[in-house]
Amino acid sequence: MKAYLLDPAVAQYVFAHTTPPDPLLEELAKETAEATGDAAGMQISPDQGNFLTMITQLVAPQVVVEVGTFTGYSSVCIARGLTGGRLHCFDVSEEWTSIARRYWHQAGVEDRITLTLGPALETLAAFDQPIDLAFLDADKGNYPGYYELLVNRLRPGGLIVADNTLRRGWVADPAHDETTTVEIREFNDLVIEDPRVTVLMLPVADGMTLIRKN
Numbered sequence: 702m703k704a705y706l707l708d709p710a711v712a713q714y715v716f717a718h719t720t721p722p723d724p725l726l727e728e729l730a731k732e733t734a735e736a737t738g739d740a741a742g743m744q745i746s747p748d749q750g751n752f753l754t755m756i757t758q759l760v761a762p763q764v765v766v767e768v769g770t771f772t773g774y775s776s777v778c779i780a781r782g783l784t785g786g787r788l789h790c791f792d793v794s795e796e797w798t799s800i801a802r803r804y805w806h807q808a809g810v811e812d813r814i815t816l817t818l819g820p821a822l823e824t825l826a827a828f829d830q831p832i833d834l835a836f837l838d839a840d841k842g843n844y845p846g847y848y849e850l851l852v853n854r855l856r857p858g859g860l861i862v863a864d865n866t867l868r869r870g871w872v873a874d875p876a877h878d879e880t881t882t883v884e885i886r887e888f889n890d891l892v893i894e895d896p897r898v899t900v901l902m903l904p905v906a907d908g909m910t911l912i913r914k915n
């Protein structure tokens with residue numbers, strides 16, 4: 702689990718009282734680590750997976766968009782929470798999403814998912830359905846662009862969940878000026894200044910922001 706923002710003893714307690722991943726998600730995490738090496742750190746953590754399943758169950762969306770699918774962990778969790786809706790996954794990598802496809806099949810959720818390969822800014826610009834729920838987890842420099850396209854397509858009351866918005870807490874430390882931290886800081890400022898939305902930043906994992914269209 703990722704717990705950059707918690708005291709280690711508290712983190713241990715939290716994890717001991719959070720439902721663990723099932724064997725399929727454990728196998729997906731193991732295969733991702735073996736197949737992708739350092740890139741495996743991009744995968745969401747099991748507690749975030751529970752969060753995404755629960756938020757999907759709560760929102761009961763018809764149209765969900767995921768920007769950044771990788772090997773499929775978050776998409777399996779979202780798809781498992783669906784009751785009748787559809788998940789549209791956007792990514793650039795044929796190689797990584799070929800792993801996702803296998804796990805969608807094994808999880809029995811492949812019929813609820815559409816994958817589009819290509820730069821997500823272009824895919825989103827061409828996407829013309831009203832969105833109920835979105836998970837944003839791709840290249841951080843494009844978060845503002847993804848955000849604008851998503852908010853414009855979000856129905857009132859719809860929700861965007863944005864990942865990595867605390868960057869291990871570095872966003873709050875002016876001494877950290879690496880590119881991704883600066884990009885995320887700018888994204889966080891953009892969102893909180895947007896009168897169209899209500900924002901809740903959660904110190905879960907690497908920071909997850911809930912953005913609800915008013």
Ligand SMILES: C[S@@+](CC[C@H](N)C(=O)[O-])C[C@H]1O[C@@H](n2cnc3c(N)ncnc32)[C@H](O)[C@@H]1O
Pocket residue numbers: 743744745768769770771772773774775776791792793794797819820821822838839840843
């Ligand atoms: C942090 S990972 C996503 C992790 C995933 N949500 C999970 O649970 O495993 C980011 C993904 O964004 C994809 N990506 C990066 N730049 C992109 C772009 N311009 N358009 C679409 N996808 C992009 C990468 O290929 C990568 O799979």
